Amino acid sequence: MSTISSTAINWFFACKTTDVPHNGGVCIKYKDEQIALFYFSRSDTWYATQNLCPHRRQMALSRGMTGTHQGEPKVACPFHKKTFSLKDGRCLTDEHECSLTVYPVRLEDDRVYIGIQSGVEVGVPVTVEAL
Amino acid sequence: MKIVVIGNGMVGHKFCEKITQKLGINTARIVIFGEETLPAYDRVHLSEYFSGKTADDLFLAPAGWYVSQGITLHLGDPVHSIDRVNKTVTSLKGISETYDFLVMATGSAAFVPNIAGTDKKGVFIYRTIEDLELMKSYAPRTSRGAVIGGGLLGLEAAKALLDLGIADTSVIEFAPRLMPRQIDDKGSAVLQSKLQQLGLQVLTGKNTSAILGEDTITGLAFSDGTSLNADMLVISAGIKPRDELAAACGLETGPRGGIVVNDLLQTTDPFIYAIGECALYNNMIYGLVAPGYEMAEVAATHITETSRQDSSALKSFTGFDMSTKLKLIGVDVASFGDPFPGQGHSIVMEDSISGVYQRINVSQDGKYLLGGILIGNADAYNMLLQTCKNNMPLPANPADILLGPRNGSASAGAGVDALPDEAVICSCESITKAAICQAVTDGQETLDAVKKCTKAGTCCGGCTPMVKDLISATMKAQGKYIRNVVCEHFDYSRQELLDLIKVKSLRSFDEALDHYGHGEGCEICKPVVSSILASLWNDMILAKGNDTAQDSNDRYLANIQKGGTYSVVPRIPGGEITPEKLIIIGTIAKDYNLYTKITGGQRIDLFGAHLGDLPAIWEALIAAGFESGHAYGKALRTVKSCVGSTWCRFGLHDSVSYAIRIEERYRGLRAPHKIKSAVSGCIRECAEAQSKDFGIIATEKGWNLYVCGNGGSKPQHALLLAQDLDSETCIRYIDRFLMFYIKTADPLTRTATWLNKLEGGIEYLRNVVVNDSLGIAASLEAEMQSLVDNYKCEWKEVVESPExxxxxxxxxxAPEEKDPTVKFETLRDQKKAADWK
Incomplete structure (x- = not known):
């Protein structure tokens, strides 16, 4: 894992906090790409991943059910219920499945920002360790 | 100590797993040389590479495993020579390594018969992922395929050609029948006709004399003067042990190939072992993975013990049962024990209608099972294999073990309880019943936990049903109440949770989690709690913040389909619809470019709707008098009907009116699983009511009520609950039946499965519903009435609420924009979803 300093991250405005349902996700359009944004109200935490489920390449993760597996936040794809960690994007139900790209999320008042590493196309795996 | 392993196939890999397990990581230095460029993969499931699996899916170890075990892996670099005097191997690229022990797991190569022209373009062998990739890139130019070899591998190769889209594929076998080594003439004939039904040509008794064509294959010539056109050929006529390296360094090899080994798997040099398909034990090559794994175990044990100078638990290889069960192109094929014994009796069951052939061989005295063959249906394989291997006595009438008990006598097979402790349940990993039961006793109480702990069922998976039975049986024997708690977030069964939520009058998932759960919930408990809430209160499911706790189809009140669009199903009660309404459905489908199809439940499904179009589509449907069909929910789906006495000359009662009444009564009713129903107007049963969760059939005197039937993958006929009921009583019984099911069933359990598990079965259920043995009939009816009174069309509520x-x-x-990745294709003048990638 590599640590990416905040200067290398380009933060874009995604939506208002009130646009996102509690304990669920929405899909954000960023340029020609799609990012799934999730809000866990009990722990007041935000996560963002690619919207594409790598299993059958469907744009569906934002519509998936969220939850935890032994404390680790996860989302289940609506198609075949493969689940992915929202912390590091790895697939929790199939160790051979590809991982999701995860993105850092930042709040300013009621505005939600998602961080894209500058110079890196959305969808290309980048692991972010420290935010 | 230093161990060099030659070969990184399944058996070589298994040896590394075993030896690191026994010695501990980093106790020995282990170096592997592999000829292929890929790390060890699952060759047994190679043909799945063409049905969608990738090389990644087939790898036996996660990336980084070898490093984590301290193993050096040289890929794409075969060993070139062995110097036994200096105990050194040298690879093709020039790497030299000394060894204390050398393990040869060189496997086998495809046997290519001596036919002129095997070097022509379009001729392939079927052995490695690389071979498969070559076939894959060649296949698009091909319209007629052929396979030489009608054994196990040949049929696998034929499946690969079918999967590559070459529909016109022929299998050519030299012997007069398919799979000559495993099954008998009649079995082969049944298999052959089954494969021919699936579109495969089968030519037996054919000796290929030449491969035709200039540089590229155009066909095959046979010794009987006939020929066959083909532009692609796969040779899969058997295997040839890779013993050339062993022979070159002076180890003894067999006359027809194979490195000679003793029962410790040592070659004629005690520091060199040979395991897997390259080893010749007792004049036999073992061409299956399970004996190869057993050899890996024996060799690893012996090396460990030799290095510790401890021979306390000496283990030896004593040959291996070659029983096998496979699915070949969708047809079950199994043989076990001795399929062709010289003496004794045979019991044969042949059903040429459904393509099933089963033969068991029984000892002269009729007491023991010697072996057998199963074609077309091998469900009984595991039990038969165990009965045979453990020398268990047969029932008094041995045919019962094949055909099941008849004439109402008691059950024949005694099930897993009767197996001895030493019975090997998983033969790939050689795991005994005792080991599995011990794991369960130690607290591994789920299939996944047992698989992880014992490795049983992790290779071919064939023993999984038996492992499951053993888990339940062991837990039951310990007097453990098998309590199906919902998931890690709720330590309650569904039934307990329903009672608790009702007592506390909880109305949302969050409240339920606060009171009775922990953590954040998950995709298992959220739909369960949401279904309970709906079954108790029938509130609008998207209200009170419950929308994200719904299963994702319920959250969008539509069924997600391939590509991410949704299907829309308006309710058409009883399947009756006016011409005006039909026209409106057609108009809406045209307006929104939707694919239309009549469903099995007598309604119309509209596919391919964008998420953003759903409210407008429903606004139009509702304006025309339609309402939600709840096709997306675990809820009442349809009440199918035949036309009944209004038109039919046989009809006894008006089945359509009754079906509409019932569908309107229970519409929107949410349950542990979906519920289907039907009403037939006479005994001819055109509405197929006996395949439904509850079905009603008209009689001269009233209605017969059947319950707990099922179609789908495990069809089950509904059972008669009560007969000759008047319309009102029938509905009261249905109220009680449905409410009792809703309150007591486990999540995602259909009524048929629920009844199968219900102690006392249909008799008990009849007592509860008809005789009110629990004294709850009145409250069940009242609860149902309150759900019926609370019904609202949820789509109407969405359409009317901007929020x-x-x-x-x-x-x-960007709320106005649709998902730009959605793609459609055209088929028969309508659209269809683009295929999965």
Whole structure:
């Protein structure tokens, strides 16, 4: 894992906090790409991943059910219920499945920002360790 | 100590797993040389590479495993020579390594018969992922395929050609029948006709004399003067042990190939072992993975013990049962024990209608099972194999073990309880019944936990049903109440949770989690709690913040389909619809470019709707008098009907009117699983009511009520609950039946499965519903009535609420835009979803 300093991250405005349902996700359009944004109200935490489920390449993760597996936040794809960690994007139900790209999320008042590493196309795996 | 392993196939890999397990990581230095460029993969499931699996899916170890075990892996670099005097191997690239022990797991190569022209373009062998990739890139130019070899591998190769889209594929076998080594003439004939039904040509008794064509294959010539056109050929006529390296360094090899080994798997040099398909034990090559794994175990044990100078638990290889069960192109094929014994009796069951052939061989005295063959249906394989291997006595009438008990006598097979402790349940990993039961006793009480702990069922998976039975049986024997708690977030069964939520009058998932759960919930408990809430209160499911706790189809009140669009199903009660309404459905489908199809439940499904279009589509449907069909929910789906006495000359009662009444009564009713129903107007049963969760059939005197039937993958006929009922009583019984099911069933359990598990079965259920043995009939009826009174069309509520409508957009920050990745193709003048990638 590599640590990416905040200067290398380009933060874009995604939506208002009130646009996102509690304990669920929405899909954000960023340029020609799609990012799934999730809000866990009990722990007041935000996560963002690619919207594409790598299993059958469907744009569906934002519509998936969220939850935890032994404390680790996860989302289940609506198609075949493969689940992915929202912390590091790895697939929790199939160790051979590809991982999701995860993105850092930042709040300013009621505005939600998602961080894209500058110079890196959305969808290309980048692991972010420290935010 | 230093161990060099030659070969990184399944058996070589298994040896590394075993030796690191026994010695501990980093106790020995282990170096592997592999000829292929890929690390060890699952060759047994190689043909799945063409049905969608990738090389990644087939790898036996996760990336980084070898490093984590301290093993050096040289890929794409075969060993070139062995110097036994200096105990050194040298690879093709020039790497030299000394060894204390050398393990040869060189496997086998495809046997290519001596036919002129095997070097022509379009001729392939079927052995490695690389071979498969070559076939894959060649296949698009091909319209007629052929396979030489009608054994196990040949049929696998034929499946690969079918999977590559070459529909016109022929299998050529030299012997007069398919799979000559495993099954008998009649079995082969049944298999052959089954494969021919699936589109495969089968030519037996054919000796290929030449491969035709200039540089590229155009066909095959046979010794009987006939020929066959083909532009692609796969040779899969058997295997040839890779013993050339062993022979070159002076180890003894067999006359027809194979490195000679003793029962410790040592070659004629005690520091060199040979395991897997390259080893010749007792004049036999073992061409299956399970004996190869057993050899890996024996060699690893012996090396460990030799290095510790401890021979306490000496283990030896004593040959291996070659029983096998496979699915070849969708047809079950199994043989076990001795399929062709010289003496004794045979019991044969042949059913040429459904293509099933089963033969068991029984000892002269009729007491023991010697072996057998199963074609077309091998469900009984595991039990038969165990009965045979453990020398268990047969029932008094041995045919019962094949055909099941008849004439109402008691059950024949005694099930897993009767197996001895030493019975090997998983033969790939050689795991005994005792080991599995011990794991369960130690607290591994789920299939996944047992698989992880014992490795049983992790290779071919054939023993999984038996492992499951052993888990339940062991837990039951310990007097453990098998309590199906919902998931890690709720330590309650569904039934307990329903009672608790009712007592506390909880109305949302969050409240339920606060009171009775922990953590954040998950995709298992959220739909369960949401279903319970709906079954108790029938509130609008998207209200009170419950929308994200719904299963994702319920959250969008539509069924997600391939590509991410949704299907829309308006309710058409009883399947009756006016011409005006039909026209409106057609108009809406045209307006929104939807694919239309009549469903099995007598309604119309509209596919391919964008998420953002759903509210507008429903606004139009509702304006025309339609309402939600709840096709997306675990809820009442349809009440199918035949036309009944209004038109039919046989009809006894008006089945359509009754079906409509019932569908309107229970519409929107949410349950542990979906519920289907039907009403037939006479005994001819055109509405197929006996395949439904509850079905009603008209009689001269009233209605017969059947319950707990099922179609789908495990069809089951519904059972008669009560007969000759008047319309009102029938509905009261249905109220009680449905409410009792809703309150007591486990999540995602259909009524048929629920009844199968219900102690006392249909008799008990009849007592509860008809005789009110629990004294709850009145409250069940009252609870159902309150659900019926609370019904509202949830789509109508969404359409009328701007707040709810907002939730139906793909992009939250661009609500007007649709998902640009959605793609359609055209088929028979309508659209269809683009295929999965």
């Amino acid at each position: 709810l409508r907002k939730k139906f957009s793909h992009f939250i920050n």
